[in-house]
Amino acid sequence: MSHRVHLFSLRISHAMRECFTNNLFSRSNVTKDLLAGISVGIIAIPLAMALAIASGVPPQYGLYTAAVAGILVPLVGGSRFSVSGPTAAFVVIIQPIVHQYGLAGLLVTTVFSGILLILMGFLRLGRYIEYVPQAVTLGFTGGIAVVIAILQVDELLGIEITEFPTHFYEKVGVLLAEIPAFDMTSLFIGALTLSVLIIWPYFIKSMPPHLPALVVGGLFAIALASFHLPVATIGSTYQFLFPDGSIGHGIPPFIPNFELPWLRHLPEDPILVWNLSLFSDLLAASFAIAALGAIESLLCAVVLDDMSQTRHSANSELLGQGIGNIVAPFLGGITATGAIARSATNCKSGAKTPLSAVFHGVFIFLAILYAAPLLSYIPMPSMAALLLIVAWKMGEFHKSLNLIKTASKSDITVFLTCFSLTVLFDMVVAIIAGIMLASLLFVRKMSELTELKNSTDKHFPVQPANKCFKVFDINGPLFFAAADRIFGELSLLTDQCDGILLNLESASMIDSGGISSLLKLIAQCKASNTKIYLGKMNRPVARALIKAKLHKSDTNYALFSTVYEARAAFMAT
16 A cells, blocks of 8 residues: 555455455465464463453453454454454553443443444544654553552452552552551562563563463462462452353353343342443443554554554554454453554564464464363462563553653653543543643644744835835744734734735645634724735635635735735835
8 A cells, every 4th residue: 555545544354355465375374373373372361361350350351352352353454463352551441340330331331432443443533543642642551550550469469458449549558558468478479470570581582471470370379389378369269150050260161152241240240220321431431442442453553564564554453443342242352452562472473464363362262172270270469460560561661761851841741641640530531631731732832833024124125205014924834823923913013014014925824713813913904004915825825815705905905926016015005
């Protein structure tokens, strides 16, 4: 595709079609996709479980999400190497939904968000991802990372907290009060897992540390249990029902059944009572999920484009993500989006087509069927340690520090606003406030670029007797903020001059706000009997003035093709 066409195109299965067109489905490429898919699957299994736990649901729902969305989205989406599944960014949004409305409420919200993502694709909104400032993105991702990290402290230390408060400072207060009751065994297992996660990449770069770290944590947990030093595991923490009604522990070793999202409940979940209040709450949350899902998916696709020198179709990817989030909840999947770390691993592992992501989903299904008993031995402190690493990488604090050191004060203000609002209040509020603040600061910055320059001596060196005529060059866009300032300054001269000429050759545009300010200036000139001339304007400005019917001259106001024509007209008066 040519430059920027990818931002506007929309077709289902765009990435698959592109690979068929380019004859990429050879035996050699499929083999590479299979190996890449297995590599990503090994990483995705512990991450999917950990993110499900952080979101407030049993770990198998993270596996269902990674498997179903991981298979479906690459088949119908627009990014060749993107791997979809649960991600850390959603934790702060979906955990309150699970707490208030249970699993069914989350699944229904996910379906709603899928519908919104499809609508965003059809409205061709994919191109607007490039308009989200980096300060906003770093702010809310950094804030999410801090929240996720705080939520792992209780599992890492073996502290039993029945219910976390809503506000951040209250959560910190509860944790500080309970820290003296920490469990040494849990802390040891968590610290050991965290150490492996940090140290492993320095010695072995060919294999990610996630699975080895959990294996080490699990083996030590089993050894300590033999000395009557037990630690909480997935098997001891979570239960499920077999089809015959008997109770199992850990991860269910069977494929999820098809069930309507609003009918799938956990034992402790509240029953959904459908009314206007419930519908509005879930719909509002779905808007937040859809917006964040679109941002993260398309940012992921942009990163992959840079790595692979390919082009994704932004709107097609939104379509694919929407379909995945509609279908996955019917099979127990929670919210999914493009996962940057897993997608990057997929690309680095030699993937050639979207089949690599499909193989990753199949691998997860096979793990559910044949490795569920082994997954049940994973200690909960190890999962908390894994999420701490996820939070650290997600936060990209080195980028945030660099932004604070090198960026302008306005960018730093936007970053700190988004970060603090995400941590203290709500991520949705943070994103909205951050984008609005960034937009206002951008408008102010752009308005300052528009300049008013007195060029009277250049264009009108000799003044006629007993008359004062001034010429001003306007450089830059005359949108509402800049025009109000520029024409406001000119209005102070209406009582001092007999005539004013505005040279609009370098004025790139004028909007309705600019025209409104210009009309005020014209009215003031008429009141003081000062002539105002506009000359040498470019096509966009001329078109806007004609549309506003300002091309019709009168005795005090006129348009001219050149500065010299305007000067001649004034001299003749």
